[in-house]
Amino acid sequence: MKVQVDQSKCQGHNRCYAIAPELFDVDDMGNAFAIGDGVVEPHLAEKARLAVANCPEYAISIVE
Amino acid sequence: MTTLDEKSIYGPVTNWQTDFDHADPSYNENAHEIWSELRGTCPVAHTERYGNTWLPVTHEYVHEIAYDTEHFSSRGVVVATVKPSDLPDAIPAPIGGAPPITSDPPFHQDARRILLPAFSPKMIDEWEPEIRILCRELIADMKAADVVDAATQFAQHIPVNVIARMLGFPPEDGAVFRGFVHDVLEAINLAPGKRAEAFMALDAYVAKQVQDHIDNPRDDLTNFLLNAKIYDQPLSLQHVGGSIILLLIAGIDTTWSAIGSSLWHLATNPVDRRRLVDNPALMPTAIEEFLRAYAPVTMARVVKDDYNFHGNEMKQNDWVLLPFPAANRDPEEFENADQVLIDREVNRHAAFGLGIHRCLGSNLARLELRVAVEEFIAAFPDFEIAPDEVVKWSVGQIRGPRELPVRINARTL
Incomplete structure (x- = not known):
């Protein structure tokens, strides 16, 4: 399981970074990106789903 | 404080579908009921007031317009008796009078990128200790009074002080800023000449403040803007002044309203207040839920050219209100949309807007809101609306309590 942030959609709401800082970081502009290669350890799967479900711009997706 | 003759050029509203007015005092007082009714009947209300204004109330339509910069311009963002097209010396699109909020693509992104780093989460987090001290000072100033006004003695001072420090403006001018904010955002239905004043x-x-920063440079956002460049040129003084007006106006009423509405909820919902006092781990979801359910900000757009929006014949230069708070209460988008659930985990709210104009100060607003609520309930774990007192709501596009008298039933000080 991996998370991806679509940079063309992210507007820097920061919800993912607040919910799952283990999975997401933000750049100097405040836009989010997946940490490393985006791989989600099993114990963080629920946080990954919440990050997807809370993004106002529908910018985050999960790739199984 | 400015002293405008506060007289609306419009009468009271009798029909919210065909003649609404967001500056009618009953609009913000009854906003959720009005939007809910309109959602079932229109869902795009219209009024000839302000020179033709439209009000879509579903999440789908608000979302669509927020993303559609081809048909809708941000040149004017406060629906008032004065339109950008009425002002011969107004800065035209794509820059507008207060960049980047009044800017359209492609200029918008370049103007926005100048300011984004200063408001990124990591830069904003550094303000937390200062905001906390400020909240504690305000609480200490209330002393042992039984009844305090959580809006005028607490909420309103927090964003004013923070933005004054960021811009390097005199903190004692707080009342002056609030006067400007009132004139721009609330005194929207005055005769056009009064508004221009x-x-x-x-x-x-x-x-005057910018000139002082040119003469006496220091390390603050004003000098940062004076040193900033766009397309390899320094920003024009018009651009610097416009961006400062944006930061001054957009950050104050909005955050004050969010803090006030959250405290209003806790004053009127003792079960939620007790849960939050007993279990601070609920704070993150509670803050997002307050932002969803009591989102303070309705934005606006100007119709670029005649455009048929889902059967609504919009004309060039018509206003369109973008009520993100109504979108946040749309049952098509949110389960139990009208219930405030402080442990709501799935909450894709649009309190800070949608698309390219996402509130630049959202990280600061969220920080101020969280710290203010934390400090208030830590000092006053039990409070309610003061008996025999009246809560007064704002008028216009920013919704929140302007007077919030609460009786303190328990204090930890």
């Missing part, structure tokens, strides 16, 4: 006073104040 208020803007001249604001421009003159900002020009």
Whole structure:
């Protein structure tokens, strides 16, 4: 399981970074990106789903 | 404080579907009921007031317009008796009078990128200790009074002080800023000449502060803007002044309203207040839920050219209100949309807007809101609306309590 942030959609709401800082970081502009290669350890799967479900711009997706 | 003759040129509203007015005092007081009714009947309300204004109330339509910069311009963002097209010396699109909020693509992104780093989460987090001290000072100033006004003695001072420090403006001018904010955002239904007077006073104040920063440079956002470049050129003084007006106006009423509405909820919902006092781990979801359910900000757009929006014949230069708070209550988008659930985990709210104009200060607003609520309930774990007192709501596009008298039933000080 991996998370991806679509940079063309992210507007820097920061919800993912607040919910799952283990999975997401933000750049100097405040836009989010997946940490490393985006791989989600099993114990963080629920946080990954919440990050997807809370993004106002529908910018985050999960790739199984 | 400016002293405008506060007289609306419009009468009271009798029909919210065909003649609504967001400056009618009953609009913000009954906003959720009005939007809910309109959602079932229109869902795009219309009024000839302000020179033709439209009000879509579903999440789908608000979302669509927020993303559609081809048909809708941000040149004007406050629906009032004065339109950008009425002002011969107004800065035209794509820049607008207060970049980047009044800017359209492609200029918008370049102007926004100048300011984004200063408001990124990591830069904003550094303000937390200072905001916390400020909240504690305000609480200490209330002393042992049984009844305090959580809006005028607490909430309203937090964003004013923070933005004054960021811009390097005199903190003792807080009342002056609030006067400007009122003139721009609430005194929207005055005769156009009166409204222009208020803007001249604001421009003159900002020009004076900018000149002082040119003469005496220091390490703050004003000098940062004076040193910033766009397309390899320094920003024009008009651009600097416009961006300062944006930061001054957009950050104050909005955050004050969010803090006030959250405290209003806790004053009127003792079960939620007790849960939050007993279990601070609920704070993150509670804050997002307050932002969803009591989102303070409705934005606006100007119709670029005649456009048929889902059967609504919009004309060039018509206003369109973008009520993100109504979108946040749309049952098509949110389960139990009208229930405030402080442990709501799935909450894709649009309190800070959608698309390219996402609130630049959202990280700061969220921080101020969280710290303010944390400090208030830590000092006053039990409070309610003071008996026999009246809560007064704002008028216009920013919704929140302007007077919030609460009785303190328990204090930890």
